[in-house]
Amino acid sequence: MSNEREHGDPPRRGFFLKFCAGLVGGIVGLFPVITAGGFLLGPILKKSDDGDADSGDGFMPLDIKADALPLDGPPQQVTVVADRVDAWNFYPQERVGSVWLRRTADGIVAFNTICPHLGCSVDYRTSHEDFYCPCHLSNFSLDGERQNMIPPRSMDSLETKIVDDRVWVKFENYRGGIEEKVPV
Numbered sequence: 001m002s003n004e005r006e007h008g009d010p011p012r013r014g015f016f017l018k019f020c021a022g023l024v025g026g027i028v029g030l031f032p033v034i035t036a037g038g039f040l041l042g043p044i045l046k047k048s049d050d051g052d053a054d055s056g057d058g059f060m061p062l063d064i065k066a067d068a069l070p071l072d073g074p075p076q077q078v079t080v081v082a083d084r085v086d087a088w089n090f091y092p093q094e095r096v097g098s099v100w101l102r103r104t105a106d107g108i109v110a111f112n113t114i115c116p117h118l119g120c121s122v123d124y125r126t127s128h129e130d131f132y133c134p135c136h137l138s139n140f141s142l143d144g145e146r147q148n149m150i151p152p153r154s155m156d157s158l159e160t161k162i163v164d165d166r167v168w169v170k171f172e173n174y175r176g177g178i179e180e181k182v183p184v
């Protein structure tokens, strides 16, 4: 018995050592490949985030105090900015859109300034006290209701909140040319 073990051990030990050496070599060899793959693909696989300045619930702070909006006064256009991160770059405080704001007895009302017809910018007409889209001569009442059937829906309202007297908006863009309000 002891003779068999003496003759059988060396080949088994040799195989085990070769196996271990191969395993270690494989791991060491794969390390640069995994590292390079992670470097190249990581940013691509990372989810894009274009709302970094928000509070985690989609609201973004606006550069306006609530009491700067007079009750039932004319609407004010405010630019919406936010930090944006894509696969490779960080873009601090970029313009992501703009909103019309009004203060009513029900609170702060906000509308996306993009026309829900074909995406032109909706103005405010002081002379008519309404919102006006010059592209197809369409107008909207101050509560955003369309006044003709050219736009497929009324202006896109947005949620607002006030934090420490500052106005925040849950900003979204919506698909134009359709009746439904579908975020893009």
Ligand code: FES
Residues within 6 Å of the ligand: 115, 116, 117, 118, 119, 120, 133, 134, 135, 136, 137, 138, 150, 151
């Ligand atoms: S784009 Fe505004 S009415 Fe056509």
